[in-house]
Amino acid sequence: MADVKHSSVMVVGGGIGGITAACELAEVGYEVILVEKAPSLGGRVARMNKYFPKLCPPWCGLEINYRRIRENKNIRVLTLAQVEKIAGKPGDLDVTVKVEPRYVVPNRDGYDKAIAACEVETSDDFNLGLSKAKAIRYWHDMAFPRLPYVDRTAAADPGVKAAIEASGSDGFDLSQKPETMNFKVGAVVWAAGWRPFDPSPISYLGYGKYADVIANVQMERLASVNGPTGGKLVRPSDGRPAKRVAFVQCAGSRDVNYLPYCSGVCCLASMKQATYVREQYPDAETWMFYIDVRSDRYADFLAKIQADEKIHLVKGKAGQVLQDPETKDMIVMVEDVAKGEMLRLPVDLVVLATGVVPATRDEKIPAEAVAYDEYGFVTSDPKATGVFALGSVRKPADVSTTVQDATGVAIKVIHTILGR
Ligand SMILES: Cc1cc2nc3c(=O)[nH]c(=O)nc-3n(C[C@H](O)[C@H](O)[C@H](O)COP(=O)(O)OP(=O)(O)OC[C@H]3O[C@@H](n4cnc5c(N)ncnc54)[C@H](O)[C@@H]3O)c2cc1C
Secondary structure (H helix, E strand, C coil): CCCCCCCEEEECCCCCHHHHHHHHHHHHCCCEECCCCCCCCCCCHHHCCCCCCCCCCCHHHHHHHHHHHHHCEEEEEEEEEEEEEEEEEEEEEEEEEECCCCCEEEEEEEHHHHHCCCEEEEEEEECCCCCEEECCCCCCCCCCCCCEECHHHHHHCHHHHHHHHHHCCECCCCCCCCCCEEEEEEEEEECEEEECCCEEEEEHHCEEECCCEEEHHHHHHHHCCCCCCCCCCECCCCCCECEEEECCCCCCCCCCECCCCCCCCCHHHHHHHHHHHHHHCCCCEEEEECCCCCHHHHHHHHHHHCCCEEEEEEEEEEEEEEEECCCCCCCEEEEECCEEEEEEEEECCEEEEEEEHHHHHHHCCCCCCEECCCCECCCCCHHHCCCCCHHHHHHCCCCCHHHHHHHHHHHHHHHHCCCC
């Protein structure tokens, strides 16, 4: 057991993993500071249309956890915040956090009037570049805390100031500056999650070259009612209904040139997305081209997919994606391994099943002793560092595995560092 001086815990990352760990620790009496770099909690789950295996919308899982946070005085949530430094030893860590300005004053009136009046637009990171967004906005429909923010890249734009003045709202303060805060905690839980692999370097798959080749994470936004098309599954290039859709598995994954590991969630994500297409257009047809289907934990879900004769699961690795110059259809070139046939399949839309990259690949944890493998997954012993890696920063994981891991990590923090 560590020589404990501080019984509070910092949890970094406000996705489903970090939220769960924060609630578990707070509900048994520990003080928790939950640090999220986005303007709202919710993480990648908030960007989904539905999540497998039950195919519930994200607010099913998030709302219940938001309530746990609202009802627990032991949790302090810092959004637009990032850890700059962790020093000290397990049980006695000094953590420096930088909080970016939201340019909003809580508990005032007129936020929605200012949003309505705002004509300045910025790129919409929540919708992954598929649309533009107002410079004054909520991060998403289920934003927590329920506060808008002013996009930092446009805070100095005279149009933003004019919109706030026109609304008459007293809820904004464009003079806010970044703030640095220092905390003393017993342990840090790092639940920074993952980012999607960028498939642009795989030139033969046509991502970035053809608008109708998109990534699986973008498909979630296209299918979502709060997404760029209001949930209509249409081709980004011309708005035509996407009724024939090809899912290309392992777009970069299990490939020594890109991500040699399996992300474990992409097969299930594509099968789930095939149901989006089939539900929206009864005459739709989808194909999933795979190396092998990895869905062992969810055999019932696979059986449901296999029962739909318009969803084709085809063993074969896509060799090339082209565009028909006349019809503008996308063409997938692939060998159907079971039949020993070369296919030249015309479709409306190609969805690349890209894998997950740990957040810690690009942004290392600012603590000296923390170690990583060659892909950026955290490998160090938390008992030695006081920093506990949770979920996808340790290993790619679906939601239920992440939630189980969060509970396990909370127990380990209590047993190995805090004592009880
Ligand atoms: C296309 C696709 C579809 C999927 N669909 C499903 C599904 O249907 N069902 C399912 O079970 N799983 C699904 N998954 C997996 C699911 O997305 C993950 O299990 C889930 O996101 C893990 O949650 P998390 O909290 O660990 O990470 P994340 O959701 O990534 O959340 C991490 C949070 O940490 C924040 N953060 C990152 N870095 C920092 C930092 N330095 N400081 C502060 N905050 C930081 C981020 O902003 C984010 O809010 C899917 C994955 C993909 C790729």
